[in-house]
Amino acid sequence: MAKKSIIAVATAACATTILLRKKDIRDKITQASHSMYEKVKGRKSKKALESQVKIGHSHPYDYEDNKMVGEGALTSIQHYNQKQQNSHS
Incomplete structure (x- = not known):
């Protein structure tokens, strides 16, 4: 054994x-x-703490994060406009 x-x-x-x-x-x-x-x-x-701090508090010079937020905002606006156009057609 x-x-x-x-x-x-x-x-x-x-x-x-x-x-x-x-x-x-x-x-x-x-x-x-x-x-x-x-x-x-x-x-x-550190990574978990960093992600908690980052939520909702985008740093002005964090271009990648700001770009992502901007694209997300545009997506929701485009979706809303599409629904409005479809409901009026």
Whole structure:
């Protein structure tokens, strides 16, 4: 039984070594472990806190966010105008 445990541990160690050679996989594992640690500790990550602050409070120089908000506003206006035109036709 001890021999099987040693083989299982050695196999897991080899697989881990092979997986951790690639930087992108290693980064994903690191990020996931940090996220899990934060959840266990009951703290929110910087990314979660940043997204909470950003909701409804677009920074004037955040051009991508402002562009997205503008496009969303135009979409709703276009939808409203389309409904109005269809109801009057």
